[in-house]
Amino acid sequence: MSANGTDNSTSKKPPSPSPLRFSKFFQSNMRILVTGGAGFIGSHLVDKLMENEKNEVIVVDNYFTGTKDNLKKWIGHPRFELIRHDVTEPLLIEVDQIYHLACPASPIFYKYNPVKTIKTNVIGTLNMLGLAKRVGARILLTSTSEVYGDPLEHPQTESYWGNVNPIGVRSCYDEGKRVAETLMFDYHRQHGIEIRIARIFNTYGPRMNIDDGRVVSNFIAQALR
Numbered sequence: 477m478s479a480n481g482t483d484n485s486t487s488k489k490p491p492s493p494s495p496l497r498f499s500k501f502f503q504s505n506m507r508i509l510v511t512g513g514a515g516f517i518g519s520h521l522v523d524k525l526m527e528n529e530k531n532e533v534i535v536v537d538n539y540f541t542g543t544k545d546n547l548k549k550w551i552g553h554p555r556f557e558l559i560r561h562d563v564t565e566p567l568l569i570e571v572d573q574i575y576h577l578a579c580p581a582s583p584i585f586y587k588y589n590p591v592k593t594i595k596t597n598v599i600g601t602l603n604m605l606g607l608a609k610r611v612g613a614r615i616l617l618t619s620t621s622e623v624y625g626d627p628l629e630h631p632q633t634e635s636y637w638g639n640v641n642p643i644g645v646r647s648c649y650d651e652g653k654r655v656a657e658t659l660m661f662d663y664h665r666q667h668g669i670e671i672r673i674a675r676i677f678n679t680y681g682p683r684m685n686i687d688d689g690r691v692v693s694n695f696i697a698q699a700l701r
């Protein structure tokens with residue numbers, strides 16, 4: 477039972493992974509899908525996952541804000557595969573874990589085509605959950621502090637439900653991520669899918685687009701100009 481009294485547990489067993497998981501070879505190899513892996517955070521996650529010799533990493537990305545350049549050191553590596561794919565289209569591959577990061581995170585980009593942004597959050601997450609159910613994979617969603625909207629509680633605890641404008645110009649991202657979280661929990665309760673959700677607050681670091689309009693990159697860009 478979570479702090480706000482809702483019962484997020486499930487009585488369902490997770491779907492069984494592919495029979496290949498139990499063969500000797502695959503026991504020691506984890507096939508990991510990273511959607512949005514060509515982006516700022518996604519490419520650093522790929523670097524971390526590739527450090528483990530037992531991981532095979534597959535990145536799907538439509539390069540809306542990410543770039544192959546962020547992954548250049550892995551292209552051609554035997555344990556790495558890069559696929560140009562938009563997660564609003566179904567994806568039929570065999571994997572054991574899914575890190576679902578595909579979504580424009582900068583306001584400049586997600587407000588450029590708000591309908592596409594919410595499609596990516598809703599249909600993209602549905603496609604990834606459908607894949608997780610089919611292959612018995614565990615799935616992590618990178619959510620955001622924007623699910624709290626304009627919070628009335630400081631600091632926000634994870635059980636705080638937020639204060640979000642459903643019809644504003646940022647709602648495609650804020651509400652899109654909230655629906656993505658809803659879908660994650662519904663697949664968990666209804667189908668026993670193993671889920672993880674990380675609500676990422678403001679981040680900065682190498683490979684961040686300096687002019688992507690987020691607060692920290694704005695401060696740095698203004699300081700440099």
Ligand SMILES: O=c1ccn([C@@H]2O[C@H](COP(=O)(O)OP(=O)(O)O[C@H]3OC[C@@H](O)[C@H](O)[C@H]3O)[C@@H](O)[C@H]2O)c(=O)[nH]1
Pocket residue numbers: 511512513514515516517518536537538539540541542543561562563576577578579580581582596618619620676
């Ligand atoms: O429709 C889309 C939109 C975006 N993407 C990709 O998703 C990736 C997003 O990476 P960005 O560099 O834009 O953003 P970040 O890495 O900072 O965002 C990260 O943290 C915030 C979360 O909300 C995002 O989901 C997560 O990607 C990019 O590679 C982009 O090309 C898709 O693959 N499909």
